[in-house]
Amino acid sequence: MSEDPMDRILDAARETYHAPGRTPKEAMWEVIQRGTEAAPGDDVIDLTAVRNARPVRRYRSYAWAAAAAAALVLGIGIGRMTTRVGGDSSLANAADGVPTSLRFAAAEHFGRTESLLTMVRADARQGRIDPMTSTWARGLLVQTRLLIDYGSGAEPAMQELLEDLELVLVQIVGLAGSGSMEGDRTRMELELAVRGVEERELLPRLQAAGRPLGFSGA
Amino acid sequence: MQLIERASKGDQQAFRALYDANVDRIYRLAYRMAGEEDLAKDFTQETFLRVYQRLDQFRGDAAFSTWLHSIAVSVALNGLRKVDRHRKRERSLEDAAHVIPGNSPVEPGLRDRIEDAVNQLPDIYKTVFLMHDLEGYTHGEIAETLGVAEGTSKARLSRARAKLREKLGDAMQEYV
Numbered sequence: 001m002s003e004d005p006m007d008r009i010l011d012a013a014r015e016t017y018h019a020p021g022r023t024p025k026e027a028m029w030e031v032i033q034r035g036t037e038a039a040p041g042d043d044v045i046d047l048t049a050v051r052n053a054r055p056v057r058r059y060r061s062y063a064w065a066a067a068a069a070a071a072l073v074l075g076i077g078i079g080r081m082t083t084r085v086g087g088d089s090s091l092a093n094a095a096d097g098v099p100t101s102l103r104f105a106a107a108e109h110f111g112r113t114e115s116l117l118t119m120v121r122a123d124a125r126q127g128r129i130d131p132m133t134s135t136w137a138r139g140l141l142v143q144t145r146l147l148i149d150y151g152s153g154a155e156p157a158m159q160e161l162l163e164d165l166e167l168v169l170v171q172i173v174g175l176a177g178s179g180s181m182e183g184d185r186t187r188m189e190l191e192l193a194v195r196g197v198e199e200r201e202l203l204p205r206l207q208a209a210g211r212p213l214g215f216s217g218a
Numbered sequence: 219m220q221l222i223e224r225a226s227k228g229d230q231q232a233f234r235a236l237y238d239a240n241v242d243r244i245y246r247l248a249y250r251m252a253g254e255e256d257l258a259k260d261f262t263q264e265t266f267l268r269v270y271q272r273l274d275q276f277r278g279d280a281a282f283s284t285w286l287h288s289i290a291v292s293v294a295l296n297g298l299r300k301v302d303r304h305r306k307r308e309r310s311l312e313d314a315a316h317v318i319p320g321n322s323p324v325e326p327g328l329r330d331r332i333e334d335a336v337n338q339l340p341d342i343y344k345t346v347f348l349m350h351d352l353e354g355y356t357h358g359e360i361a362e363t364l365g366v367a368e369g370t371s372k373a374r375l376s377r378a379r380a381k382l383r384e385k386l387g388d389a390m391q392e393y394v
Contacts, residue, residue: 005383005386005387006379006382006383009332009382009383009386010351010352012328012329012332013332013336013351013352013382014351014352016329016332016333017250017332017333017336017348017352018249018250018251018252018253018348019249020245020246020249020250020258021249021255023241023242023245023246024245024255024259025238025241025242025245027259028241028245028259028262028263028266029234029237029241031259031263032237032263032266032267032270033230035263035267035270036230036233036267036270145366145370148342149370149373159340160340163340163341163342166342167295167296167299167341170292170295171292171296174292189296192296192300196296196299
């Protein structure tokens with residue numbers, strides 16, 4: 001019985017990859033305690049707004065998850081029909097690793113995500129965020145994850161873009177879901193989310209990818 | 219739940235008890251993700267501060283630990299985005315020696331290749347890999363923490379391992 005090389009990799013990784021030492025418990029507690037004592041209530045989100053919005057948001061999140069999955073399936077279906085009816089061999093051949101139907105669904109998804117990010121960026125300039133953004137972003141997040149799981153990995157550029165989007169959307173869902181833009185910390189998080197969009201050049205990448213052949217045609 | 223209620227009303231002892239019960243796992247995970255003590259400390263502190271500020275929002279639908287871990291992963295991923303991606307590659311050998319235990323029986327060459335291979339994993343795969351294979355979280359815990367289905371967690375781990383196997387396969391044959 002020879003040892004599985006993967007077991008050896010895992011053993012070595014456990015031992016060497018960013019292996020944590022002893023937890024600096026007291027040193028961290030001092031900082032945390034100072035933070036909790038500094039200004040209770042500061043930077044805390046508007047809990048009343050969160051509580052009021054909770055049942056609605058919960059219902060809508062399920063609805064959006066279902067809608068996102070349905071939209072993706074529909075997008076793939078349309079992609080298949082378009083390819084078949086149009087008979088455009090360049091389209092069919094364009095997708096080296098990702099099926100053309102998935103590429104169509106992704107292109108549509110990128111268009112919608114671009115709209116959301118554009119709106120969030122505009123809102124951020126005014127120091128606010130639309131309460132409906134969370135619901136919208138949640139649907140797009142579900143769809144992004146579906147696209148990742150559906151095999152966008154065959155196209156590294158698409159995979160990378162989807163993973164970048166996932167991070168930003170998670171941030172926006174959490175941020176917009178907090179229900180209020182009160183507090184320096186929340187404002188800072190919004191700025192960070194927007195900075196993430198800009199540093200990763202998400203909008204130009206989405207615009208380029210918003211065409212069915214955005215990746216392979218580049 | 220009692221501890222959480224007390225902590226949400228400003229009881230520092232209750233919050234300290236919650237901290238004591240969870241800090242080791244959170245710090246270990248933060249360190250695995252960050253690879254640097256200062257960053258791991260920052261992420262852990264930020265996580266507990268956010269939790270303290272949002273204790274009122276904790277409804278008990280999920281375990282407190284799951285909620286805490288979701289915040290920790292989010293803080294770490296967002297924090298790492300702010301860190302220059304290339305900084306770790308430029309880290310000096312002295313720093314690397316500080317991070318890795320000196321008595322490690324793992325060959326330095328293999329160690330470096332593992333570091334490179336894991337660093338190259340996309341975040342969504344790496345997080346699952348670190349949590350499951352290096353820190354021993356179950357797929358159920360990971361799924362709840364990341365807000366994905368358990369099957370997604372398993373699929374991501376499988377992809378992470380496949381990528382590692384692909385990158386390290388040759389090296390492993392040399393060392394086994």
